[in-house]
Amino acid sequence: MTxxxxxxxxxxxxxxxHRVSDPQFTWGKAVLDRLTLHxxxxxxxxxxGTGRLTEVLAExxxxxxxxxxxxSANMLGTARTAMRASVRGRVAFVRADxxxxxxxxxxxxxxxxxxxxxxxxxxxxxxxxFAALTPGGRLVAxxxxxxxxxxxxxxxxxxxxxxxxxxxxRTWTDPWEYADADTTKARLAAAGFADIMTRVVPAPTxxxxxxxxxxxxxNVIFRQHIAPLPDEARKRAFVDALADQSAADPxxxxxxxxxxxxxxxxxx
Numbered sequence: 001m002t003x004x005x006x007x008x009x010x011x012x013x014x015x016x017x018h019r020v021s022d023p024q025f026t027w028g029k030a031v032l033d034r035l036t037l038h039x040x041x042x043x044x045x046x047x048x049g050t051g052r053l054t055e056v057l058a059e060x061x062x063x064x065x066x067x068x069x070x071x072s073a074n075m076l077g078t079a080r081t082a083m084r085a086s087v088r089g090r091v092a093f094v095r096a097d098x099x100x101x102x103x104x105x106x107x108x109x110x111x112x113x114x115x116x117x118x119x120x121x122x123x124x125x126x127x128x129x130f131a132a133l134t135p136g137g138r139l140v141a142x143x144x145x146x147x148x149x150x151x152x153x154x155x156x157x158x159x160x161x162x163x164x165x166x167x168x169x170r171t172w173t174d175p176w177e178y179a180d181a182d183t184t185k186a187r188l189a190a191a192g193f194a195d196i197m198t199r200v201v202p203a204p205t206x207x208x209x210x211x212x213x214x215x216x217x218x219n220v221i222f223r224q225h226i227a228p229l230p231d232e233a234r235k236r237a238f239v240d241a242l243a244d245q246s247a248a249d250p251x252x253x254x255x256x257x258x259x260x261x262x263x264x265x266x267x268x
Contacts, residue, residue: 014078016219018050020212021114023205027142027259028053028113032060034263035140040064041108044132046098046141047115051079051091057111058087064108068093069101099125101132109138117144117260120177122184126191133266139193145260146200148178149221152255155245156225156238165238168228175224184262193264203257213253214243221255 032053037043040063045054048068058066068091070076076093083091096102098112099119110129119125129139153174160169179187181198188196207213218226218239226235246253 011074012049012072012223013219014050014072014074016215017075018052018078018082020216020219021049021052023203023255023257024049024114025052027203029056031113031140031142031261032056032111034261035109035111035138037061037064037109042067042106043109043111044069044101044107046101046110046112046129047118048079048093049075049114051075051083051093053111053113054079054091055083055087058091061090064090066091067107069096069098071095071097099128101128103132105132105134107132107137108134109140112141113143115143116141117148117176117178120175122177122179122187123190126187126193130191130193130266135266135268137266139188139262139264139266141263142259142261144176144178144258145184146178146180146258147256148176148258148260149256152217152221152242152246155242156222159238159241160225164234165229168230168234172228178258179260181260181262184260188262188264192266194267195265196262197264198260198262200258200260203259204251205255205257206251207253207255210243210247210253213246214239217242217255 037060039061042065043057044067045057046069048054048070051068054066054068068079076095079093099121110133159165181200185196185198207216222239226238229235
C-alpha cells in the first residue's frame with residue numbers, strides 16, 4: 001500500500017492484512033478482469049500490498065512480468081514470502097511511492113486496487129502513472145471514492161472529540177482522498193490520458209460477527225485513527241465504542257464501502 005503519514009503510520013501489520021483482506025482481494029479480481037492481456041506484457045501492480053493479486057496477475061503473464069510496487073516494507077516482505085514458486089520467477093517487487101514511480105515508459109499496463117485513496121495529490125499521482133506507461137499503455141484501477149466509509153469515519157470523528165481521546169488528536173489530519181468520478185476524469189485528462197472511464201459504485205461489506213469486524217477495522221479502516229493513542233487500552237476502547245455503534249445498525253457490522261473505478265490509456 002501507499003499512504004501518507006509518519007514512517008510508523010505508513011507501515012502495516014502485513015500478516016494480519018494478508019489474512020483479513022478478502023474484500024479487497026475480491027474487488028481486485030474483478031478489476032483485473034477489466035485488463036485485457038496477451039500474456040507477454042510488463043504490468044505494474046501499484047500498491048501491491050501482500051501480493052495476493054500480484055500472484056493472480058502473474059498467472060496471466062506466462063511470457064511477461066509482474067512488478068509489484070508498494071511503499072510498505074512489511075507488505076513487500078510478506079508478498080515475497082507468500083508468492084507461489086510457480087510464478088515467482090516472473091514477479092519482482094519494488095519499494096516506491098506511487099506518486100513518484102522511479103521508471104519512465106516501462107509499463108505496458110498499470111493495475112491498482114484499494115490503494116490510490118491513500119495518495120492525497122491525485123494530480124501528481126496520475127502524472128507519475130502516465131510517465132511510467134509506454135505509449136498505448138493502459139491504466140486499470142479502483143480505490144475508495146465518493147462517500148466511502150462515511151458512516152464509520154463520521155462516527156470516528158465524533159469519538160475523537162470526546163474527553164478520553166481528544167488530547168491525542170490536536171494535530172491529526174486524515175490521510176485519504178476519496179474523489180468522485182467527474183473530478184477523477186478531469187484529473188486523468190489533465191495528466192494526458194485518453195479513453196477515460198470513471199464511476200463510483202457501492203460495495204457494502206458485512207462481517208459475520210463482532211470479532212471479525214473488530215479485527216478488520218483495527219488493522220484496516222481505523223488503523224490511522226488509533227495510531228496517535230498512546231496505549232493498547234485506549235486503542236481497544238476506541239474500537240470497541242465504534243463496534244458498539246455498528247452492532248446497533250440495521251445491518252450489524254456492515255461497512256459502507258464505495259469504490260471508484262477508472263480506466264484510461266496513454267495515447268500513442
